[in-house]
Amino acid sequence: MRIAVVGGTGMIGSAVVEEALRRGHEVTSVSRSRPEAVLDGVVVVQADASDPTVVEALLRDHDALVAAAVPDRAPDSDHRPYARLIENLAAHTGSTYVLIVGGFGSLLRPDGTQQRFRPGGSVEKYRREAQTVAEGLEFLQSERHPARWTYLCPPFMIRPGSRSGAYKLGTDHPVGDEISTQDFAVAVLDELERPAHLRTRFTVAN
Ligand SMILES: NC(=O)c1ccc[n+]([C@@H]2O[C@H](COP(=O)([O-])OP(=O)(O)OC[C@H]3O[C@@H](n4cnc5c(N)ncnc54)[C@H](OP(=O)(O)O)[C@@H]3O)[C@@H](O)[C@H]2O)c1
Numbered sequence: 001m002r003i004a005v006v007g008g009t010g011m012i013g014s015a016v017v018e019e020a021l022r023r024g025h026e027v028t029s030v031s032r033s034r035p036e037a038v039l040d041g042v043v044v045v046q047a048d049a050s051d052p053t054v055v056e057a058l059l060r061d062h063d064a065l066v067a068a069a070v071p072d073r074a075p076d077s078d079h080r081p082y083a084r085l086i087e088n089l090a091a092h093t094g095s096t097y098v099l100i101v102g103g104f105g106s107l108l109r110p111d112g113t114q115q116r117f118r119p120g121g122s123v124e125k126y127r128r129e130a131q132t133v134a135e136g137l138e139f140l141q142s143e144r145h146p147a148r149w150t151y152l153c154p155p156f157m158i159r160p161g162s163r164s165g166a167y168k169l170g171t172d173h174p175v176g177d178e179i180s181t182q183d184f185a186v187a188v189l190d191e192l193e194r195p196a197h198l199r200t201r202f203t204v205a206n
Helices: 011-022 052-061 082-090 123-140 183-193
Strands: 002-006 026-031 044-046 066-069 097-101 148-154 157-159 166-172 178-180 199-205
Touching: 002 011, 002 052, 011 026, 011 157, 011 183, 026 052, 052 082, 066 082, 066 183, 082 097, 082 123, 097 123, 097 183, 123 148, 148 183, 157 183, 178 183, 178 199, 183 199
Parallel strands: 002 026, 002 066, 026 044, 066 097, 097 148, 148 199, 157 178
Antiparallel strands: 166 199
16 A cells, blocks of 8 residues: 555654555655655655645545644644644545554543543643644534545554554543553554544554
8 A cells, every 4th residue: 555644753643654555555655744764665755734735736646645744743733734734634535544643532431521631631731732633623524524544543642662462442432541652553554454444433452
């Protein structure tokens, strides 16, 4: 497959790029700043994915697109570019499968409220980010968008670790507390290769 990873230089996106390469896919990594080092075989595109013409070209040229971008983490930053990215992805009418990396905060507690609303559920530093990312899912779920999308939430903790190749699967509720970025990437590629969660949210954990 031809796979574009928006945020391919980030913590999660870079693991997705590596896993896709490992499986023999053609990979395009997209970020606004130029990466310091580029893995062999990766096509680097330096572009702002909140620009609709950038998204349009990526969707036209790839079989799958992974959105692992993040709202600007600076205090009081403008999150509208991130929201525009999600809207532009949702509006596309082609056959490209779009996987959006979401957040733990939108996963549900047993009472149906979101994890980010429980005490300690959304660390202060990430509260605005969790809200904006959760709004992306609400937008996707709110109407019948034409795009072939899916939305994958990490558990509370995701960080680089080791690749076991295994993970637990769930839908709206957490199935564990943590996952390595490598195993998260395994789940991303499994979904792109054999779509099982079209137009739904799902989650994974080690
Ligand atoms: N437990 C959790 O729920 C959890 C934990 C971590 C992350 N996440 C979520 O996972 C996603 C990815 O997070 P991360 O930690 O991997 O982020 P990260 O390490 O900060 O990486 C973000 C990537 O996106 C790129 N990017 C940002 N805006 C862009 C734009 N407009 N156009 C093109 N590229 C853009 C960045 O590169 P440039 O800055 O050079 O453009 C970078 O490559 C986010 O939605 C985050 O909220 C969830």
